Amino acid sequence: MNLDEFIYKLHYETAKITPSDWEVNWEDAPLPYKLYTTDLPKFELSINHSDTLSPSTHATLDDLSQFLMYSYGITQLSESFLSLDSEDTWMTYRRYVPSGGALYPSEVYLYLKLVELPNGIYHYDAAHHSLICLREGNFDNYLNQALGNRCNVSKCFATVFVSTFFWKNFFKYHNFSYRLQGLDAGFLIGQMLEVGKRKKFETGVYYQFLDEAINHLLGVHEDEESVYAVLFLSIDNEMEWFKDTKEVEITAKKLSEEFDPIHHQHYMKSSVIRPYPMLRKMNHACKLHSFSYKKRSKDIEPHTIKLPTQPKDTAVSFSKACRDRYSPGQDFVIKPLSIETLSSLLKDLSSMCHYRNDIDQDLSLLTSRVSLRFTAYGVEGLSNGLYEVNDSTQEFKLISHGDYRTAQQDGLLSDFVNMAQIPLSFNFSGSNNHYHELHGYRGHRIQHMEVGILAHKLLIAASARNMNGHPVLGYDVPWYDGLFKIVKFKRTSLLQIPVGYHRPPARLRSQLNM
Numbered sequence: 001m002n003l004d005e006f007i008y009k010l011h012y013e014t015a016k017i018t019p020s021d022w023e024v025n026w027e028d029a030p031l032p033y034k035l036y037t038t039d040l041p042k043f044e045l046s047i048n049h050s051d052t053l054s055p056s057t058h059a060t061l062d063d064l065s066q067f068l069m070y071s072y073g074i075t076q077l078s079e080s081f082l083s084l085d086s087e088d089t090w091m092t093y094r095r096y097v098p099s100g101g102a103l104y105p106s107e108v109y110l111y112l113k114l115v116e117l118p119n120g121i122y123h124y125d126a127a128h129h130s131l132i133c134l135r136e137g138n139f140d141n142y143l144n145q146a147l148g149n150r151c152n153v154s155k156c157f158a159t160v161f162v163s164t165f166f167w168k169n170f171f172k173y174h175n176f177s178y179r180l181q182g183l184d185a186g187f188l189i190g191q192m193l194e195v196g197k198r199k200k201f202e203t204g205v206y207y208q209f210l211d212e213a214i215n216h217l218l219g220v221h222e223d224e225e226s227v228y229a230v231l232f233l234s235i236d237n238e239m240e241w242f243k244d245t246k247e248v249e250i251t252a253k254k255l256s257e258e259f260d261p262i263h264h265q266h267y268m269k270s271s272v273i274r275p276y277p278m279l280r281k282m283n284h285a286c287k288l289h290s291f292s293y294k295k296r297s298k299d300i301e302p303h304t305i306k307l308p309t310q311p312k313d314t315a316v317s318f319s320k321a322c323r324d325r326y327s328p329g330q331d332f333v334i335k336p337l338s339i340e341t342l343s344s345l346l347k348d349l350s351s352m353c354h355y356r357n358d359i360d361q362d363l364s365l366l367t368s369r370v371s372l373r374f375t376a377y378g379v380e381g382l383s384n385g386l387y388e389v390n391d392s393t394q395e396f397k398l399i400s401h402g403d404y405r406t407a408q409q410d411g412l413l414s415d416f417v418n419m420a421q422i423p424l425s426f427n428f429s430g431s432n433n434h435y436h437e438l439h440g441y442r443g444h445r446i447q448h449m450e451v452g453i454l455a456h457k458l459l460i461a462a463s464a465r466n467m468n469g470h471p472v473l474g475y476d477v478p479w480y481d482g483l484f485k486i487v488k489f490k491r492t493s494l495l496q497i498p499v500g501y502h503r504p505p506a507r508l509r510s511q512l513n514m
């Protein structure tokens with residue numbers, strides 16, 4: 001199967017990318033976190049954090065500890081019943097970010113320059129909330145070159161690398177895991193941006209870098225794991241981001257020669273790792289060997305409906321919103337929802353419409369690349385129908401009247417969500433060529449990460465208003481594309497999130513910290 005065919009089937013013919021005889025070996029499932037078994041320096045992080053993410057004027061190890069715990073720490077042990085009439089249970093370790101099947105394919109590495117630690121490369125050991133030092137040293141110049149000399153690394157106290165460990169969810173979802181991996185990375189980046197904002201960190205996301213050089217620095221083997229995005233943290237609010245640069249002449253191979261390779265042993269529990277050739281082919285095709293940029297234009301549609309300018313804000317604290325966020329599934333319950341609550345929800349979402357990243361040469365809004373439509377049912381003060389949110393997310397356009405719940409239920413591949421009990425259902429769509437004209441095959445994973453960033457903001461905003469959302473990929477894409485009337489714009493549905501109130505989940509929960 002060639003890559004274009006793979007991407008097409010990944011979206012439109014998902015049954016054809018997984019063998020009909022594929023069986024999940026749960027007994028040999030990998031751990032949801034990576035453990036290094038080599039004797040390496042270990043630095044334990046504090047777990048005594050307050051519920052408030054207080055701003056920091058100078059970065060400390062405690063600030064970083066809180067950032068990591070809120071971003072990707074294991075915060076909850078959950079035992080769920082497989083069904084309301086079953087005694088069978090499922091135990092999972094939960095984090096504040098969503099993940100398909102709670103498998104968490106992303107891993108977090110850091111380049112740190114803090115007074116309490118030796119400068120160097122670290123892996124975040126989520127299982128023990130600690131840092132494992134993989135390589136000591138100052139790597140400012142190396143990273144500057146690996147990112148095309150576009151970031152002043154010397155002014156950043158931390159560089160965060162978000163990687164994907166392919167087997168961690170391939171073992172269950174086979175090739176479909178490729179879509180989930182991009183979204184999972186985006187959910188994590190979105191949470192990091194939210195936490196960083198509350199800590200008053202300056203943040204910038206880089207999607208374009210010399211992959212082999214970055215992976216070499218971290219000591220990860222690209223056949224099993226690869227970095228998807230790089231996030232810089234700084235407390236300097238005047239530093240220059242994404243500097244224009246001339247063509248970079250250094251190659252990843254030449255740059256990697258500056259440091260010896262590192263090969264630290266790690267443990268993932270699985271005794272048999274089955275091959276995933278298409279994921280490896282996609283990852284190889286995504287490698288970046290040069291830096292080039294093109295500006296993109298924005299599609300603007302007139303005739304919009306203005307939301308209330310001063311909605312009643314019932315939001316709770318960010319900490320509580322993180323703790324309460326989960327995917328309700330069959331637990332949704334229809335309750336009255338006011339247009340003021342919808343307005344408040346969209347107001348929160350607007351804060352993520354622009355974030356610092358290296359593909360925004362024209363400073364365009366994220367929603368110029370990721371379009372957002374939603375269906376409304378039973379929202380007080382609003383007609384039932386299909387709406388499109390414009391780039392400001394403070395206005396929206398009525399596309400058509402009607403009750404879309406049954407049609408959305410019919411488009412699901414299985415009945416894991418009861419659409420009849422949901423007042424709002426958000427459709428995230430993007431270009432059906434997945435940024436290919438700008439970024440090649442790398443554009444597909446960038447697009448999905450951006451969807452994840454915006455979607456995570458919606459999930460946190462919903463949780464803050466005593467609701468929740470359920471990210472859905474198990475739907476008939478052509479059906480949903482037609483339902484949300486996006487085909488003529490050459491867009492395709494990338495993620496669906498029903499949002500509403502719900503009953504308490506049928507599970508036992510235990511907080512592990514905070």
